[in-house]
Amino acid sequence: MTNFIPIFPLAIVVYPGEELNLHIFEPRYKQLIQYCIDNKKPFGIPAVINNQVKDLGTLVELVEVSKVYDNGEMDIKTKGSKVFRVLETVKEIPDKLYSGAIVSYPDNSFTGNRRLMQKVIEGIRHLHELLKVTKTFKKPDTEIESYDVAHHMGLSLEQEYELLGLMEEIHRQEYLKRHLKKVLPVMAEMETLKERVKLNGHFKNLGGLEL
Structure with a gap:
């Protein structure tokens, strides 16, 4: 199926199911959002990478206009629908x-694969521990999908776009697992290095070796 949609290119990757808040200030996009409000239509957000509008993007539904300013600017809430x-x-x-x-x-x-997804979730939580950041997911573990966690694991914009191009959940899960397999050992080594640096210059209580 093909159809025509208004587009709002942004230097981000939006995933199906993702909630995205936007501040609309450019005249062309104020007009776009007003069109969507009047006609109850969605719009598309194609990803922009290196100043180039990419072929893939996500259709988003306008959920709410949170605020309209005196100059016509708007705060809106949207939700990703499907990849285009x-x-x-x-x-x-x-x-x-x-x-x-x-x-x-x-x-x-x-x-x-539910078991594979659970391993990914555990890997993300371990990554967050190493980074000393606290994040909670809105869904229980048994309902979490790859799109729900992709923004929470340090993927670059290019990597997030690669994930958007995978049209099988099992392939997305495997992609996230491979990323964690590369990143976690590096982060663990950095944490070890940080502890070694902290020790440098401090008095050390070390037992001597008896010969």
């Missing part, structure tokens, strides 16, 4: 300041 692929960009739309795109929606499987 840009087939053709429509840069000029009659009487509109914003652009649009003709898009298709790739089949996206959400059937993964």
Whole structure:
């Protein structure tokens, strides 16, 4: 299935199910959001990487307009719906300041491996311990999917985009597991190094070796 959607390119990756708050201030995007409000339509957020609008993005639903300022700026709440692929960009739309795109929606499987996902979750929690950060997930472990945790494990924007291009949940889980397998040993070594640095210059109570 293909259709035309207004687009709001941003230097972020949005995932299906993700809640995203935005402050709208540019005239073209104030017009875009007003169009979506008036027509009860979603809009697309294609990822921008290295100043280039990428082919993949996520359709988002407008959940709430939280605040409208005197100058027309808005605070809005949105939620990711589904991944799209840009087939053709429509840069000029009659009487509109914003652009649009003709898009298709790739089949996206959400059937993964629960045991593998649990290992990923445990790995993320271990990473957070090493980083000394506290994060909680909104869902119980048994309901967490790869999209729910992808922003919580230190992926670069490019890596987040790679994950967006994987249309099988099991492949996304394996991608996250590989990332953790690379990152965790490095973080553990850094933690060990930090402890060694702390010891440097302090009095040490060390027992002597009896010969």
